[in-house]
Amino acid sequence: MGLQTLPFNKTLFKKDWKMTKWLCFVAAGILFFTMTLGVINTYNNYQRTLKEVEEHPERFSDFDAEVHKDYIKESLMRMFKRLTGMEPVVIIFMPMAAAALLFGEEKRKKTLEVLSTMPFTRREIFFNKVIVACVNVFLPFLINAVIMLAALGLSKGLRNFYSAGMVMSWLGADVFRLFVVLSFSLLFASITGTSISHLVLTIIFFIFPIGFAGLLDMNMSLWGYHTSVIDTFLNTFGTYTMPGLLDGIENIPIVFHLISAIVMIIAAKLLFDRNKLERSGETLEFESIETFFKVGVTVCTSLLIGVIFTWLIGGIIFFSGDVPRIVTIVGYIIGILIGWFIASYSIKLNRVKA
Amino acid sequence: MIKVEGLDKYLGGDKILDDINIHVKKGSIYGLIGPNGAGKTTLIKNLVDIYEPDKGEVIIRGENIKDNTKIKSRLGYVSDFQYLYPSFKVREIVKFYKEAYPFWNEDRYNQLTKLLKLDGNKKIKYLSKGMKTQLAVLLTLSIMPNVLILDEPTSGLDPVVKRKVLNLIVDEVSVSETTVLISSHNLGELEQICDHIGIIHEGKILLEDSIENLKSNVRKIQVAFKGELPDDIKKNEHILKIESIGRIHQIVVKDNLEIVMEEIKKHNPILLETIDMSLEEIFVYKMGGEGYGFADIAL
Numbered sequence: 001m002g003l004q005t006l007p008f009n010k011t012l013f014k015k016d017w018k019m020t021k022w023l024c025f026v027a028a029g030i031l032f033f034t035m036t037l038g039v040i041n042t043y044n045n046y047q048r049t050l051k052e053v054e055e056h057p058e059r060f061s062d063f064d065a066e067v068h069k070d071y072i073k074e075s076l077m078r079m080f081k082r083l084t085g086m087e088p089v090v091i092i093f094m095p096m097a098a099a100a101l102l103f104g105e106e107k108r109k110k111t112l113e114v115l116s117t118m119p120f121t122r123r124e125i126f127f128n129k130v131i132v133a134c135v136n137v138f139l140p141f142l143i144n145a146v147i148m149l150a151a152l153g154l155s156k157g158l159r160n161f162y163s164a165g166m167v168m169s170w171l172g173a174d175v176f177r178l179f180v181v182l183s184f185s186l187l188f189a190s191i192t193g194t195s196i197s198h199l200v201l202t203i204i205f206f207i208f209p210i211g212f213a214g215l216l217d218m219n220m221s222l223w224g225y226h227t228s229v230i231d232t233f234l235n236t237f238g239t240y241t242m243p244g245l246l247d248g249i250e251n252i253p254i255v256f257h258l259i260s261a262i263v264m265i266i267a268a269k270l271l272f273d274r275n276k277l278e279r280s281g282e283t284l285e286f287e288s289i290e291t292f293f294k295v296g297v298t299v300c301t302s303l304l305i306g307v308i309f310t311w312l313i314g315g316i317i318f319f320s321g322d323v324p325r326i327v328t329i330v331g332y333i334i335g336i337l338i339g340w341f342i343a344s345y346s347i348k349l350n351r352v353k354a
Numbered sequence: 355m356i357k358v359e360g361l362d363k364y365l366g367g368d369k370i371l372d373d374i375n376i377h378v379k380k381g382s383i384y385g386l387i388g389p390n391g392a393g394k395t396t397l398i399k400n401l402v403d404i405y406e407p408d409k410g411e412v413i414i415r416g417e418n419i420k421d422n423t424k425i426k427s428r429l430g431y432v433s434d435f436q437y438l439y440p441s442f443k444v445r446e447i448v449k450f451y452k453e454a455y456p457f458w459n460e461d462r463y464n465q466l467t468k469l470l471k472l473d474g475n476k477k478i479k480y481l482s483k484g485m486k487t488q489l490a491v492l493l494t495l496s497i498m499p500n501v502l503i504l505d506e507p508t509s510g511l512d513p514v515v516k517r518k519v520l521n522l523i524v525d526e527v528s529v530s531e532t533t534v535l536i537s538s539h540n541l542g543e544l545e546q547i548c549d550h551i552g553i554i555h556e557g558k559i560l561l562e563d564s565i566e567n568l569k570s571n572v573r574k575i576q577v578a579f580k581g582e583l584p585d586d587i588k589k590n591e592h593i594l595k596i597e598s599i600g601r602i603h604q605i606v607v608k609d610n611l612e613i614v615m616e617e618i619k620k621h622n623p624i625l626l627e628t629i630d631m632s633l634e635e636i637f638v639y640k641m642g643g644e645g646y647g648f649a650d651i652a653l
Contacts, residue, residue: 011453019441110437117402118454119427277404278365351366 007124008131016132020101027094028140034085036144039076043157046072069160076162080170081248088246090140091174095182096202098136102129103186103272104195107280116277126272130186130265137178145171173249176258180245181206183261183268190271191289193282194350209241210234215303222310222328282350294343301339306331355380355533356401356501361410363396370396372557374410378535378550383527385548386537387637393557394537395434398505401535402431414501427456430499430532434506436486440479444472444489455497463496469518483510491519495526502526504536508543520547545633553637565633572636575605577618578625587621590614594639604629606639 046069053060078084083091106112115125148167152158185202192198204211217230238244239252275285284290309331314323356378363371371393378384388394399405401412403419403426412419419425438447452458470488472481481489487507494502502523508516524547526532538544544551545565552562563571572594578601588596592610596603602625607614611628618626631639 011450014453015439015450018446019439109440110435111439113399113404113433114437116404117426117429117431119423119456120454121421121423276406278399 007121007127009120009124009128012120012124012128013132016102016129017135019105020098020132020136023094023097023101024136024139027090027137028143030086030090031140031144032147035079035087036147039079039148039162040151040155040158042072042076042161043155046161047157073161077166080162080166081173081250083246087174091177091246092181092206094140095133095137095178096185096199098133099182099185099189099202100195100198102133103189104192104198108194108196110280112280113277122273126269133182133186134179137182138175141171141174141178169249176249176254177245180257180261181242183264184242186268187264187271190268190275191285193280193285197283197346197350206242210238210243212300215300215307218307219303222307223325283347290347293347294340297343298336298339301342302332302335305335305338309334355382355415356384356535357413358397358401359410359413361397361400361407361412363393363400363405364408365396370557371400371407374554374557374559376552376559376562378533380533381527381531382550383523383534383536383548384550384552385544386535386552386554387539387541387544388537388554390539392554394554395505397554398433398503398535398537401503402429425501428498428500430494430497430502432487432490432494432502432504432507434509436483436490438478438486438490441477443475443477444481445474447478447489448474448493451493451497457498459496459498462498463492466492466495466522469522484512484515487511487519488515491522495522498530499526500530500532502532502534502536504534506538507536508538508540516543523547541634541637542632551633568633568636569631571609572631572639573607573611574629574631574635575607575611575614575618576602576625576627576629577605577623578602579621579623584621587614587617590617606631606635608639 049068050065053063053065106115112125116122145167148162149164152162152164152167184206185198188202188205189198192201213230213234217227220227220230239247240256245252245257271285279285279287284293306328310323310328313327313331317323356376358374358376361371361374362369374393374397376384386394386397396405400407401414401419403412403421406420414422414425414429417425419429439450442450448463452460452463470492472485472489472492478486478489487510491507504523507523508519511519520543523534523536527534536544536548548565550562550564551568553560580601583596583598583603587593587605592607592614594606594608596605598604605614605618615626615628
């Protein structure tokens with residue numbers, strides 16, 4: 001029995017990396033300027049403050065160097081444990097953008113057709129894209145972690161403020177979050193035919209549990225039902241959703257997310273194998289989910305327009321939120337029409353001609 | 355070398371290809387012709403594993419093409435639109451092909467670059483359609499293909515470049531015994547290079563034959579009589595079409611040239627000669643004989 005080797009292909013890797021490396025460097029730059037630079041300057045800033053206190057003691061009458069140092073240490077600890085600044089933005093959008101460039105753009109530009117005529121298997125194409133996506137999303141964090149560790153090695157003073165362990169925990173937590181978001185994005189890359197439809201659907205489903213619960217809650221309020229069921233549901237299961245990944249790492253059910261990420265990658269691979277290249281460039285790769293997509297968009301748009309319409313009419317005509325229910329119903333109907341039209345039009349617009 | 359058996363393909367619920375069977379022999383140049391929307395590009399995309407047949411299979415060099423890297427390493431494909439990576443420079447795409455194809459031939463590549471002058475530092479998105487096609491031909495011939503599949507490779511090219519590309523293809527076949535399948539709307543062009551022709555119409559292969567057979571089966575006779583064209587010639591069942599200019603009549607005959615010639619000779623013509631027909635004329639008359647109106651098969 002022959003051993004099955006991993007389908008790593010240097011040529012494909014180099015090609016995919018060339019297409020997407022700019023994304024990696026942009027993310028590394030964003031992280032550096034919004035986080036790392038501040039961290040590695042901590043000691044200098046602290047020293048500058050001490051000098052200032054020494055020069056102008058009258059301005060800092062209550063200043064206690066130790067208290068100030070503890071405050072900085074605590075801030076840094078919080079920074080390493082919680083997502084701050086541009087970090088959550090990078091964690092959410094970087095994997096989505098990488099997957100969209102590697103899959104959606106290749107489908108939209110039909111370069112995937114060229115690849116399929118070349119001596120590469122589908123397995124190799126998928127596997128190498130996943131590897132490049134991982135490198136793209138992990139590398140910016142790794143580069144910044146290395147910079148923070150190098151600064152720690154070069155500056156004794158910095159060691160009073162943070163440790164290598166803190167950097168490594170930060171890196172581990174973010175790599176875990178990135179892996180889960182990337183798996184989620186890869187799943188949508190396998191069911192959509194363009195980068196735009198990929199990004200739109202990934203973002204919609206990313207916020208779906210919270211967004212839909214919020215929509216339901218607002219609509220129930222319009223009809224006079226005030227219930228805490230939705231709040232209770234979100235409080236209990238919120239960390240199991242994708243936005244829940246942005247919570248503190250200690251609150252996240254890591255095993256659940258890791259298992260679901262692995263399941264999503266396997267599903268993405270199986271769906272990618274079933275992708276038909278004649279549907280590249282279409283909104284959805286599978287005709288069978290078009291109805292589900294239309295109904296989903298219609299329901300959500302109806303609920304949203306129902307609320308907006310009620311608020312608008314209430315504000316303009318009735319000058320209060322207390323409006324006849326027929327207004328809300330009219331809003332729902334307008335929403336159904338708009339939602340169905342948008343979903344159908346987006347499918348029709350991208351329909352590939354025979 | 356290339357064998358397609360019972361291939362069906364649906365696109366968007368419509369049956370685009372219906373029970374396609376073709377056979378291309380090793381070292382031959384096979385021209386695939388048919389009107390717009392006949393299914394030529396869909397068939398070609400099935401041949402190169404872009405599309406997956408809904409029924410039937412594509413066999414190249416004795417093996418199914420599906421996900422077959424061994425066959426694809428010697429399979430050259432030039433499409434009607436060149437979907438090469440637009441952000442890549444010419445030299446980068448050359449490097450990509452060089453690394454991807456195990457039989458890449460640097461000498462051949464260097465020879466071809468002398469013929470097709472391309473700026474290696476230019477990005478593909480800035481190349482004209484003709485330049486992109488030249489690049490695709492250059493890449494495809496440098497991988498040392500033993501099967502070449504070309505989908506309207508000369509459309510949009512100027513006559514000089516068109517001639518260059520066609521010469522390269524013919525040279526390739528004569529030097530390396532490469533099997534070529536080429537689709538084109540330009541029948542005159544195909545006539546010059548092909549030895550076999552397949553006609554596709556509404557997703558079906560209507561006929562497959564050598565150009566030699568096609569030409570010997572459908573002939574044109576030029577004839578003149580002192581008086582009118584005799585009625586029994588007009589009614590002859592082997593005659594596909596008669597065109598008359600004054601007393602000169604051009605008669606298109608299907609399959610039974612000798613019988614018609616004998617019939618004409620009985621009426622003592624003052625002029626009697628056979629004229630070779632172009633592939634385009636044969637195509638039109640053959641389709642007419644198959645029950646398709648000229649309007650249906652206009653290229």
